Amino acid sequence: MTRGIYITANDKVTEHAIALLNSIRCYDADTPITLIPYDENYHAIADLLNKNYGVKVYEDLAFIERLSQKLYEIFGDGFFARPNQFRKQACWFGEFDEFLYIDTDIVVFEKIIDNLDYFKEYDFLCCDYQHSGGLTNVFTPKILEDEVFKEEDIQGIFNGGWWASKKNLLSEQDLYDMFAECAAHPEYFDFSKKTSDQPIINYTILKRIPRRFNIVHRPGQAPGSWAGSPQFKRRGNILFDPNRNQALQYLHWAGIRIEPGCPYWDIWKHYRYLQDENPPQDPPLQKSEGQLRRFLQGLKLTLQGKS
Known part of the structure; x- marks a missing residue:
């Protein structure tokens, strides 16, 4: 059983990646971390992260390209503001049996990989209060009107910047099928703030993975995590x-x-x-x-x- 962390980055977000990796290694010197290149401009950041933090580049780059391109093509040219965000879906097929995905505009304050201990009971984890904002930035009211989801399902909405799951829990064909299902009903999704992957991955997880858990619902609850919250x-x-x-x-x-x-x-x-x-x-x-x-x-x- 292997555990690890995936990130996506390119040379443009070097400063963010350094802050994230410094925070991870501050509390955890050993957990392996793999970089999924956001685009072709990743060689400088890959070298730096490997030298200073032991970060490896995802082995099968051809697979990432094929996967992201096909997912992109399902919706059609120009539909998404940032289609390269879909490259993170390579997490499902990488080297780690259990994995955590983290965006680079995050810093952590603990040995963050230990949250995967919840996998004793669940198959998918998130850790945020995105659901408290209702459908915004994920779905439109149409998805409830058409009874695709119930109100209680909406409580499972999560932010796409921090989530965890298990290798091959979804197959490559599962992803293609779910994206095609979403592409057939663009009216279900809120892309008004130029989100790309978050609505689609939410739909996929809510449809396909029943054993999911939002860590903020642990006993005693948990604190927030959004930098827009001024009370911290x-x-x-x-x-x-x-x-x-x-x-x-x-x-x-x-x-x-x-x-x-x-x-x-x-x-x-x-x-x-x-x-x-x-x-x-x-x-x-x-x-x-x-x-x-x-x-x-x-x-x-x-x-x-x-x-």
Whole structure:
């Protein structure tokens, strides 16, 4: 039985990848990590991550290309804003019997692979409060109107930046079949914020994998993980959720540009320059309207008890 972590990256997200890998290795020196190249511009980041963190490149690159291209073609040219996100579906067929997928705009605050111990009872894991926002960024109301899912199924909605499962739980043909089913009903999916894979992978998991578990529903619940939630407090080099009196497991800047002035910039910067005794100084703070809007949105969600 092998366990490991998959990430997707290219040279463009080198800074994010360094922060993520520094955080993973801060709490876990040994778990193997495999890079799924996001596109052809990955050689510099692959060399750096291999040298500093022991990260290997996914062995069968031809398979990744074939898989992602066919999934892309099922919907047709130009349908998705970021079709390369589908390359992460190679996780199902890689070297690890049990795997965790993590986006690079995340840092972790624990030995994150230990969450796979829930596989004693489940086949699929997520760990977020995406479901508390309802259908947004995943489905449209049409999916309930047509009774594709019930209201209780919607509670299984998850964020596509952190999820875990088991090798070959879905076959390659399963993916093609599910994507074709989705392509036949684009009216079921919310792509208004230019999401690509999240609606489709949610549909697939809710349809095909019944033994799934959202870790935030563990006994005593769990803290949030979205960087747009303003209530988190720093304690040392981790964040703490005072609303639930717990330390965060990870922080995800989903939909938020990571830059000086963004939420929890100090935490990201700590992990990015964890091995650097002289991190660069931040430029003068110029908070954009977009950052302020996202912060206020997070505050609103918090007041509503949804973050």
